[in-house]
Amino acid sequence: MNAEKYPRTYHFPYSPGATQDDKICWEWEELSGQPLILTEKLDGENTCLKSNGVFARSHAAVTRNPWAQNMWPVWERVKSDLEGIEVFGENLFGVHSIEYPQLTAYFFVFGIRENGFWWPWTEVEQWCFLMDLPLVPVYAKGTFSPITLQKTIIEGIKVESAFGGPREGFVVRPLEGFHQAAFSKNVLKYVRAGHVQTDEHWTRNWRKAALFFE
Secondary structure (H helix, E strand, C coil): CCCCCCCCCEECCCCCCCCCCCCECCCHHHHCCCEEEEEEECCCEEEEEECCEEECCCCCCCCCCHHHCCHHHHHHHHHHHCCCCEEEEEECCECCCCCCCCCCCCEEEEEEEECCEECCHHHHHHHHHHHCCCECCEEEEEECCHHHHHHHHHHHCCCCCCCCCCCCEEEEEECCCEEHHHHHHHCEEEECCCCCCCCHHHHHHCCECCCCCC
16 A cells, blocks of 8 residues: 655645745646545645544554544544545644634545545545545536636635635535546645645644534
8 A cells, every 4th residue: 555645735836825945836737637525625634534543743653632533433443445545635633824704514525545545536426425434525526727717716716615704615526536646647736815824833732623504
């Protein structure tokens, strides 16, 4: 199994939330001409389910952080179906910079990797359906010209999150699968202007997010 943590996601050049420490993909137009999916970038902790446990930022050891305690029951439920694959998603159990007033769950899947290959989106959908795991909100699918893609993103950021409150941004990837080596040109993000970059300081006084029905 691939032991690498989730790769660093490059920004679109027109992403206003990019900082000096972020990587920019200047050849972003290469995404055009193929079917793409735009998903909402949720403000949580990147978390991975593997056959040997739950991992967060580091894949050297499983996470035992209190804001990841919700993930272990999920892992217990699906662990027998994790052999050979890594399921990546956003864990919103702990509030970061955005608090979602209409949050429906805590963990939302955005990708599955198997031996260095990222599954096509339809296969991710099918696996999550069988496992009863929610996907990150999908904003748009289709084939876009560079101008149309940029316009779709900039207009979409003006709309509130699928879970209420401000939308942090978007992640764009092909509908088809791709290899790990091509990740930096196949998965790009746009982050809204003024988004607070959450760092390790949030963990000192972290608090549990509330689901809308609680």
